[in-house]
Amino acid sequence: MLDRYTGVLLFAGLGCFGLAFVLSAVYPWMITDGTRPEASIEAVATPVTTEFKQLKESYPVAFAQAFPRADECLTDQELVDVAADDPRRTASDGAWGAAHAVALRAGRDEYVGQVCWHCHSQFVRPVANEAVRFGRVRSAADDNNELQRPVLWGTRRVGPDLTNEGGRRSNDWHVAHFWDPEGTSPDSVMPRYTWFFRDGFQVVRGIDPELAARQGLSSEREYAYPGVFETQAEAEAELARIRESADPNLKAETARLRVVPAKGPDGDGLAIIAYLQWLGTWDASEREETNQ
């Protein structure tokens, strides 16, 4: 039989293939992911990370364009004046969850579409001091969710592992890093992702020339206010708002406010940052316990 053509086709062509499929795909599935349902994006999107909320504070315009129900998402600052039983609070929680889920999906798609995973792994092994360097070792339960289908373990570490990247760096660091990795990490070989940015206008405040002279700082230093606006008019309106709400004692300070052209992350940029800030924050072990 084994030297006949039909034997070759049946035993080698189908049999060996099928055996391997059962042993190395079906069997591991049966004893790991087959034992519990896959977590949906909505499930892993809560709780919403602090960094995601900060993204709305820093880039309200891009945020509102990129994610749904952004106007219902209230930042902690906005919630200060909202009563504890106000329905806007619960609406806000739901809206954050929905926006976060959209952001995570989009961020994951960017991660795949920009092929970050050929330079970064998401896979901490229990050897080679990886837990010391990269944090908690990956378990099968951690990856049993929709964002890990297809799995993004990666094959190569040109850059560091990103399994537990969430919260390790600030949003601002990520923005600066995507614009020019060599700026934050000299000699980095990570590409610039300038297409995560769009042109806009931003309110800045120049430095007090006397202060600069006294402290030996460059007189070109400026402090940037949150928010990158699409049009100059919008930025001017923001400038007026800042000036109005400022302490009257700070007249001299607000006189130095001006609007300058600026780059800010666009929807894709926000999404990938939201995704990075989420990585490792979803703790599957908690889910295990509640399931039992």
Add this chain to the structure above:
Amino acid sequence: MTATAAPAEPVEPAKPAEAPATDLVCKGLVRWHLIMAMFFMVTAMTWGFLVSFQFLGVSPFEGIEWLSFGRLRLLHTNEIAYGFLVNGFVGCMYYAVPRMTGKPVASAKLGWLILGVWQLILVLMSVGQLLGYAQGVEWGETPTGFAPGTWNMNYVPVDFLIELGAVLVAVQFLTPIVKSIHRHQYVSLWYLSAGIIWLILTYVMGNTLPEWTLPGSSGAATAGLFIHDLVGLFVTPMGWGLMYFFVPIILRKPIWSHALSVIGFWALAFFYPLNGVHHFLLSSIPMSVQYGAIISTMAVEIVVTTVVVNFFGTMWGRGDALRTNLPIRWFYTGMVCYFITCLQCMFHTTLAMQEIIHFTDWVPGHAHLVMLGVFAFWILGMTTWLWPRMVGSEWHNRRLNHWHYWLTVIGLLIMFIDLTAAGLIHGFMLDALSPWMEIVRAMHGFWAIRTFAGGMILLGQILFAWNLWKTWTGPKKPYDYRVDLAVAADAGGE
């Protein structure tokens, strides 16, 4: 399983003195598949070459998203797999299968259709990947054909077209093989038939399950199985199947031991697919599965040795062919690389070595040794042998073929040694908790050498592609087939 079943005189002896290619073979199809293979070889390598500059801190197309590092990196591996390897193997099969079975392929018209459909697939695949419609499954990146959301490139059903193309290829080549079934079948035909069937199964599996149903660690197990099956159950059987045909034909002697060739085939079929999980060792895939993969990886390497021994046994007494016959030299260089790769595999599949080398440049070093050093070398060797016969003309310039050989081989050796060393250093620095940027800085020099070696290899391919083109389109020079048949002076022109 008896060795006696293997035919005593498996290969039809090529008719000496006159042109060996007869009407059985549709030369146009061979020519066009081989030309397209070389086209994709040069383009895919150009992407590899450009991508390697990113590692030197130079983005070749700064600020252009669709020509960015990630996109070109995708094209590099996908065009090599589906553009170069598939076209190359199919082209050589258009020669080998009819010559072995004595029957023409199913239909020449179908052949032109497959050729067209396949190049269309490659264009769609490349455009889709440049635009970023990738799926995150290595080698399963081609747009699927259906996707949620608004219209996008993912609606172009490239995956489906590939599956259709593979089925057509199966019809095309299985027809003559099945028609000649009453005769004893040579192991070469086993490899080729099984390889086509495995390609279809593997492709369907890898492009559906990890994406649509299996998350996380079970998805990784399947994705590992997919990349491994694609190399082990498609590329490898195609390669060996064609070697079992071309080596005896060129050396004009039967294969050394038919028993070994049968053992080799069954060992490949049985052990190779069981290796899949070895791509993700020390992971959250159940340890029992990982140990199984490690043991069968070691087993496959031992049995693979039987195949290599068989071919060196065939070569026994004809060692001069290595010096005088360029295609044979390509084939056997490839077999040496195959042996090194497999030996390497046997060691680095152990958990002790995985700890150090996984995720480092060691892996691309290994990947280039096997994909370029083995399978690409064989396709290049077969092209070198077939081309004058298929276009009916002496080479435009034989000397260029030797330049091609040496540039490629030396380039690959430099690249392999360089990346392997880089991988070890990377791995040990990782273990020693060196700061990340220190590791990156330590790699800079190695990456520069890789780019240099890549430049050599690329130059070799450009010379060869130019030579192919000139031989085809330039004035025809009579080609003396006896030169090769006597395994004499392929070094002619020197």
